[in-house]
Amino acid sequence: MSTQPSAVENTPRTPLEAWRELREGNARFISGDTLHPHQDAQRRKDLAQSQKPFAVIFGCSDSRLAAEIIFDLGLGDAFVIRTAGQVIDNAVLGTLEFAVDVLHTPLIVVLGHDSCGAVTATNDSVDSGNLPRGFQRDLVEHIMPSVLESRRNGGTTVDDAVVENTKQAAARLMDQSRSLADAISRGDTAVIGACYHLEDGRAELVYSNDPAFRDA
Incomplete structure (x- = not known):
């Protein structure tokens, strides 16, 4: 990871x-009119000494949630972090801080998705009272407050809990760092939460503490 000034300057700044x-x-991804930008040899050369991504995307590790594909991005556009269920740990926080403090990235997107396996496992654990073994238990314990809060708010499905988990993860970043x-x-910079719909490919804004994003 380079900290030198970027040679690629024509990126969003706010x-x-x-x-x-x-x-x-x-x-473009939804309509099938993708441009596959910034994926040629010249872009690779421009980025060889520096980088200036315009977004940090902290998403789930699910194989169906490839951030660069669903947002039609290329090399140098996004700084991507992925953990199952967007579970936050010190490594995630340090990586986010690097992106914001050193690379001056103007936007953090916490990206959840429907039918999330980690949230489903947590939902099942709440119903059964049984926790998985090994380090999967740690994931479930991190996600459980979101599942419980979703139920308190009247949520009845896994996808309701996914939205709540995305919102809580986005808000927690500001509390923890x-x-x-x-x-x-x-x-x-700003932090927003979005949920990706597997069937139609849409990334829906579900969290922002700035009303301007809901009108964007």
Whole structure:
């Protein structure tokens, strides 16, 4: 990971510009009119010494949730982090802080998806009272507050819990990292939550503490 000034400067510079770029790419993916941008030899050469991604995408590890594909992105566009169920740990927080503090990335997207296996496993554990063994138990324990909150709010399906888990993960970033909270308060970056629909390919905004994103 390079910390040198980027040779690639024609990227979105504000959180709203970054979200609009992602929405346009997702619309192309949905319609089948993808451009596959920034994937040629010249782009590779431009990025050899530096990078300036315009979005950090912290998403689930599910094989159907490839961020660069669903947002029609290319090399150098997105800084991508993936864990099952978007579970946050110190490595995730440190990676996010690097993206914001060093690379000056203007937008963090927490990306969930329907039919999430990690959320489904947690939902099943709540019903049965049994936790999985090994480190999968750690995943379930991290996600369980979202499942319980979803039920308290009247949620009845796994996908209801997926939305709640996405919202809670996005909000938790600001609670757990002083560095991220400071960058957000300065307006240098923003955190939003989106849920991806497997059937139609749509990435739907489900969380933002800035009303401007809902109108973007």
